[in-house]
Every structure is written in structure tokens, then in C-alpha cells.
Amino acid sequence: MAFFSIAIPAFEMNGRGTEVLEYCFQQIAIQSFKDVEIIVADQSMNYLIDNLCSRWKKKLNIKYYKNDRNRGSPSANTNFSISKCTSDYISIMCMDDYFLGENALQNIYN
Secondary structure (H helix, E strand, O other), X not given: OOOXXXXXXXXXXXXXXXXXHHHHHHHHHOOOXXXXXXXXXXXXXXXXXXXXXXXXXXXXXXXXXXXXXXXXXXXXXXXXXXXXXXXXEEEEOOOOOOOOOOOHHHHHXX
16 A cells, blocks of 8 residues: 555546646656555546556556546546545646645655
């Protein structure tokens, strides 16, 4: 079990979903603190976010879940992503969020 779970509710975002989520992944990848799992709950109608997660699984501990329930409800998808987390400490990140600096998680941990 990872120390932190990062819960990311995801969706198409008018065709920009993979673009913003990839930037989010890039920011997580540069963190000095590495003991994290990333939970992606995807409400997209396609598999573009699933494909992106598959590509990033070699670098990050990503657990992908397709969420077909309550499609279009950000709060329901956020709750779904939280329900899949296994860590005691959870950070909720919208897919267009990012950490400020490479020590952000380390600072939270400290």
C-alpha cells in the first residue's frame, strides 16, 4: 500500500482530457516523494484516457477504473475515485490540477 493516494476524477473535457491529464501525470512523475498510487476514475465515452493511463503505467503507479455510473456528475466521479483509494492519506486532484514544485508531496508528508 502506498503512503498517499491521488484520486483523479477524469472525463473527456471537450477533447482536451488527455492533454491536461498528461500534464498532471508529468507533474506527479517529477515529485521527489514517490510512495504514491494514482487512482483515475474515467467517465469518458471513449478510451483515450484509458490508453494514456496504460502508457504512463511504466512510470507511475496508476490504477485505472472506467466509471459508467452517474456519467456527467463530477461529485459522483470524485466519490468513486476516492472509494478506490487504498492509502490512509488521499489527495483529490482535478485532472487539470498540478503540484507546485517537485517537493510538494514531500512537504505534505513532512
